[in-house]
Amino acid sequence: MSTNNETKQATAKPGDSIKVHAPGTVANLVCGFDILGLALNEPCDEMEIKIIEEPKVIIHHKDNYNLPLEPEKNVCGVALLAMMDKLDNKFGFELTVTKHIKPGSGIGSSAASAAGPVVAANKLLGNYFSNEDLVQMAMFGEKLASGVKHADNIAPCIYGGITLIRAIHPLDIISIPAPPMYVTLVHPQIEVKTSDARQILKKQVLLKDAIKQWGNIAGLVAGFIKSDYELIGRSLEDVIIEPVRSILIPGFDDVKAQSKEAGALGGGISGSGPSIFMLSKNEAEAKAVEVVMKDIYEKIGIEYYTYVTTINNEGVKAIGN
Amino acid sequence: MSTNNETKQATAKPGDSIKVHAPGTVANLVCGFDILGLALNEPCDEMEIKIIEEPKVIIHHKDNYNLPLEPEKNVCGVALLAMMDKLDNKFGFELTVTKHIKPGSGIGSSAASAAGPVVAANKLLGNYFSNEDLVQMAMFGEKLASGVKHADNIAPCIYGGITLIRAIHPLDIISIPAPPMYVTLVHPQIEVKTSDARQILKKQVLLKDAIKQWGNIAGLVAGFIKSDYELIGRSLEDVIIEPVRSILIPGFDDVKAQSKEAGALGGGISGSGPSIFMLSKNEAEAKAVEVVMKDIYEKIGIEYYTYVTTINNEGVKAIGN
Numbered sequence: 001m002s003t004n005n006e007t008k009q010a011t012a013k014p015g016d017s018i019k020v021h022a023p024g025t026v027a028n029l030v031c032g033f034d035i036l037g038l039a040l041n042e043p044c045d046e047m048e049i050k051i052i053e054e055p056k057v058i059i060h061h062k063d064n065y066n067l068p069l070e071p072e073k074n075v076c077g078v079a080l081l082a083m084m085d086k087l088d089n090k091f092g093f094e095l096t097v098t099k100h101i102k103p104g105s106g107i108g109s110s111a112a113s114a115a116g117p118v119v120a121a122n123k124l125l126g127n128y129f130s131n132e133d134l135v136q137m138a139m140f141g142e143k144l145a146s147g148v149k150h151a152d153n154i155a156p157c158i159y160g161g162i163t164l165i166r167a168i169h170p171l172d173i174i175s176i177p178a179p180p181m182y183v184t185l186v187h188p189q190i191e192v193k194t195s196d197a198r199q200i201l202k203k204q205v206l207l208k209d210a211i212k213q214w215g216n217i218a219g220l221v222a223g224f225i226k227s228d229y230e231l232i233g234r235s236l237e238d239v240i241i242e243p244v245r246s247i248l249i250p251g252f253d254d255v256k257a258q259s260k261e262a263g264a265l266g267g268g269i270s271g272s273g274p275s276i277f278m279l280s281k282n283e284a285e286a287k288a289v290e291v292v293m294k295d296i297y298e299k300i301g302i303e304y305y306t307y308v309t310t311i312n313n314e315g316v317k318a319i320g321n
Numbered sequence: 322m323s324t325n326n327e328t329k330q331a332t333a334k335p336g337d338s339i340k341v342h343a344p345g346t347v348a349n350l351v352c353g354f355d356i357l358g359l360a361l362n363e364p365c366d367e368m369e370i371k372i373i374e375e376p377k378v379i380i381h382h383k384d385n386y387n388l389p390l391e392p393e394k395n396v397c398g399v400a401l402l403a404m405m406d407k408l409d410n411k412f413g414f415e416l417t418v419t420k421h422i423k424p425g426s427g428i429g430s431s432a433a434s435a436a437g438p439v440v441a442a443n444k445l446l447g448n449y450f451s452n453e454d455l456v457q458m459a460m461f462g463e464k465l466a467s468g469v470k471h472a473d474n475i476a477p478c479i480y481g482g483i484t485l486i487r488a489i490h491p492l493d494i495i496s497i498p499a500p501p502m503y504v505t506l507v508h509p510q511i512e513v514k515t516s517d518a519r520q521i522l523k524k525q526v527l528l529k530d531a532i533k534q535w536g537n538i539a540g541l542v543a544g545f546i547k548s549d550y551e552l553i554g555r556s557l558e559d560v561i562i563e564p565v566r567s568i569l570i571p572g573f574d575d576v577k578a579q580s581k582e583a584g585a586l587g588g589g590i591s592g593s594g595p596s597i598f599m600l601s602k603n604e605a606e607a608k609a610v611e612v613v614m615k616d617i618y619e620k621i622g623i624e625y626y627t628y629v630t631t632i633n634n635e636g637v638k639a640i641g642n
Contacts, residue, residue, distance in 0.1 A: 035536045166540035166556060167533070174543055174552065204525040210534070210561075212488070215356045217535045218542045219487035222495055225546045231495065235487060
């Protein structure tokens with residue numbers, strides 16, 4: 001693991017503390033399965049981390065999600081243990097977490113848990129580690145949560161904005177500039193486990209479908225960098241994952257079709273679901289999309305949360321006390 | 322078929338003529354199978370087209386490739402017949418072609434044959450048709466040549482630069498800006514038929530390979546638009562098509578490895594082969610790559626041509642008499 005500066009010392013003194021917001025994230029972005037993700041300004045988790053003398057990790061949760069407090073079984077804890085190990089266990093961390101991103105929502109709850117603490121700790125360490133180092137540590141947390149060491153939520157959570165994971169071995173993360181966009185999310189209160197959502201995917205895909213998919217990915221990336229909203233909209237199409245996974249989400253087809261009628265550029269499953277996200281060019285459209293989403297889940301009779309937010313270009317950020 | 326301007330009239334009078342260069346093209350660009358392509362400044366075909374009164378297509382070839390002269394069996398002819406049809410057979414075309422791009426080279430010989438005449442004719446018609454219309458007409462020629470109506474050579478031949486075919490139905494062509502680059506090509510004089518090269522591909526691919534591929538395509542497009550040469554180099558990787566097709570090209574692995582050692586950013590099979598292309602940041606590296614290529618085919622004992630050229634940003638262009 002490389003550090004920003006090999007000659008730098010990791011300095012922090014017991015008692016030092018910082019509060020951060022760790023943002024929710026949307027992974028996949030329809031056609032970019034396992035490679036694309038974006039960070040949200042809402043929802044986000046709140047965390048306070050304190051350097052302690054003893055080389056151990058202490059975790060407090062101020063939320064009601066009944067998450068395990070033993071660091072080896074806690075997503076935040078596993079990431080912090082990975083960092084402690086890199087620091088030769090010279091000191092420890094005490095973390096207080098208030099999760100607002102509901103676990104299992106598909107909005108990067110575990111990525112926020114994994115990324116927030118290590119970014120926060122790194123701020124206390126004078127940015128001793130690079131962003132890429134932090135992604136590597138946070139991936140231990142993601143592995144605990146989903147069984148897979150993936151980075152498509154962690155990368156945007158740490159870097160902010162839209163990120164591309166070009167490759168995992170070795171890790172190659174690219175920031176993708178994009179024009180301003182609004183994100184409307186609906187989280188229908190049903191459970192879709194990431195592991196189940198992964199299980200139902202076919203191991204093989206038709207070459208002709210893969211070609212369609214990479215045309216759309218290339219179009220989406222070009223659309224983002226060229227600030228071409230029309231191209232972004234046309235490219236938000238997934239012929240491989242969505243047709244399989246959307247079956248697990250009641251109301252999906254209606255949400256997608258009616259959101260586009262209401263003005264959304266496009267959208268689809270957020271991560272592995274059950275949340276659905278839609279991108280819009282302006283706030284009025286994003287709010288019209290929210291109305292559509294509410295109507296649909298009221299009719300179906302499933303509880304839901306909605307968010308209308310924007311892309312978070314900073315990632316995990318320090319907040320006042 | 323839409324035209325640039327529905328109220329415009331296609332005007333051209335018998336006797337009007339124009340000469341054009343129709344450029345060679347590199348399709349696929351390693352990871353962008355069937356969706357990406359770029360136009361070359363060399364080699365290119367020379368064509369002169371003349372409007373004639375009688376609604377028919379007359380073709381003369383000044384090269385020695387023994388191509389059929391009946392318009393229905395000639396790639397240029399088929400494209401021109403498609404255009405004549407759109408013009409309600411009000412007049413005809415007489416075409417004189419000197420092909421410099423050897424058929425079967427993998428450098429877009431059939432695309433130049435198909436695109437050159439319709440772009441040239443359109444110049445005489447006051448650009449009555451849009452570029453997209455011209456691609457549609459030229460695709461008839463490509464279909465005659467390879468059995469498949471693909472546009473990944475035709476689009477860069479007509480638009481110039483690097484093009485993305487995001488989708489075929491309906492056709493969606495995106496110009497991808499890119500930094501200056503040199504292209505070194507070697508055409509080993511062996512025959513690889515496009516239809517054979519397509520036949521040996523598996524109809525299904527592993528999802529995990531498809532994910533690697535779309536990471537690289539996204540990286541390549543981002544690298545082009547962001548003028549990030551390092552990213553372009555890292556993204557020029559193909560885990561799906563190249564491992565299968567490169568077996569048909571003697572010396573391929575050596576050319577690729579030694580070209581990169583000589584300074585190339587990367588490269589691979591040009592179209593369906595047998596030509597191999599390499600992208601370089603500057604001319605010195607591109608020429609060093611040419612030396613490597615020559616050495617390899619001298620040793621193997623296969624005849625070859627090489628080219629050191631640049632990206633052609635204009636596509637088919639008018640030339641003086």
